[in-house]
Amino acid sequence: MHNKIAHTAEHAFIGSLQKLMGQTLNVRKVEHREADNSVFILTPHLELESIIKAQSDVNFLISMGRKVITHSFVSLIEAEKHFPRLRSNVERIKKESDSIRVIEIEDHDVAACAMEHACNLSECDFFLVKGISKNVSEYEINFVVGKQAKETAIVASLKLLNICNKLGANFNTVENTIGKLKADNEIYHSKLKTLTKEKLESITPSTSKHNKITIVQGIFSGLIDSEIRSFAGEKIAEHNTIVIICNMNHEPNDTVVNIVFARNESLVYIDCNKIFKDIAGNDGRGGGTPHFVTGIVNREKATGIVRNIVDAVDNH
Ligand SMILES: [Zn+2]
Incomplete structure (x- = not known):
């Protein structure tokens, strides 16, 4: 027109x-x-x-x-x-x-x-x-x-x-208010990033009963998911190591939590993708490669799913 x-x-x-x-x-x-x-x-x-x-x-x-x-x-x-x-x-x-x-x-x-x-x-x-x-x-x-x-x-x-x-801003100064909020947000994000690293690095690894695999596991809330994925990527560079970490978001209505399940490349007999899908079933969604999986699982089932994945890894 x-x-x-x-x-x-x-x-x-x-x-x-x-x-x-x-x-x-x-x-x-x-x-x-x-x-x-x-x-x-x-x-x-x-x-x-x-x-x-x-x-x-x-x-x-x-x-x-x-x-x-x-x-x-x-x-x-x-x-x-x-x-x-x-x-x-x-x-x-x-x-x-x-x-x-x-x-x-x-x-x-x-x-x-x-x-x-x-x-x-x-x-x-x-x-x-x-x-x-x-x-x-x-x-x-x-x-x-x-x-x-x-x-x-x-x-x-x-x-x-x-x-x-x-x-709660004034019409004349709203741009400054937004600038300050943005700056505050960056500071909080930086602090949360540090806190996430500290939390993950404080995990004491356990050793599986039968096949003596080093297991780095934990269920957290409010951490930064991208930092968890980076941590898992670095941790599985260590020989004979698997990582299983869940992270809950803080929104009260959230019914799912994020999960990362990954393994060192030496553990070729462990197919993370298959194990995750078999165990999570209808209570989870996601996937990845045989050595690195990301997804979400039902919030109430998270603890049981992590435990079952650890058992599955140990019984391979
Ligand atoms: Zn013209």
Whole structure:
């Protein structure tokens, strides 16, 4: 769907961005959909600050009622002679068979374009950037105009107020509050990582009765699962060793716990994957290789499953 109001706002937005960045931007394509629009810009880096400033500039130009003027030229070369800094998109202008149309936003931007445009920027009413995403060296800027932009602004305000309410943050300082929470989270994660290592390293290994295998086992709660997997990977480098560790999460409604079951490569007769599946049955899910298995098991059955795996290993 071609929305000439949204499309004209896109011209103004790219014109503003170009001024802020001091360079001509390569717009690969523009999409106008029923609910929103996207402009795809080929550039390795686009500052959020520039996007926000360009958004303000576009709304200022809308409020000033800048004229949108259409010029016609016999060729792109002629157009470029008249407008040396002309922005052109070959895909968009090649559809025009013999003449080139140049769209000028008064004292702001000129671009060769064959699509339909508004006569005045005031028709756009309000311009709002709704989302920004990056794929390799292409940015997609999602935007809305007019009534849709106003509705999006109301939704965005509601979301922000809800965020402030949930965080107990002030509207003016919410970004700082989030920054502090993020920093605190990193500190807590680092502390939990240290605690996880200490807990795992404090396990006293046992020796199986019959085949004298070193068994490193434990059932914990609230540790970091990725650290447990790393620990198991390091521990099974030791000769004649198996590792069986369960970790419960702290969520009260969690009905499953994570499990890691792994063995040293010398214990070729122990197939961890088969033993785990045989013993856990319908009370577990997961798998892996004959020497390293990860999965989940029923929380209430975890102790019994670990015990049965140890017995199975010992009776091989
Ligand atoms: Zn256009």
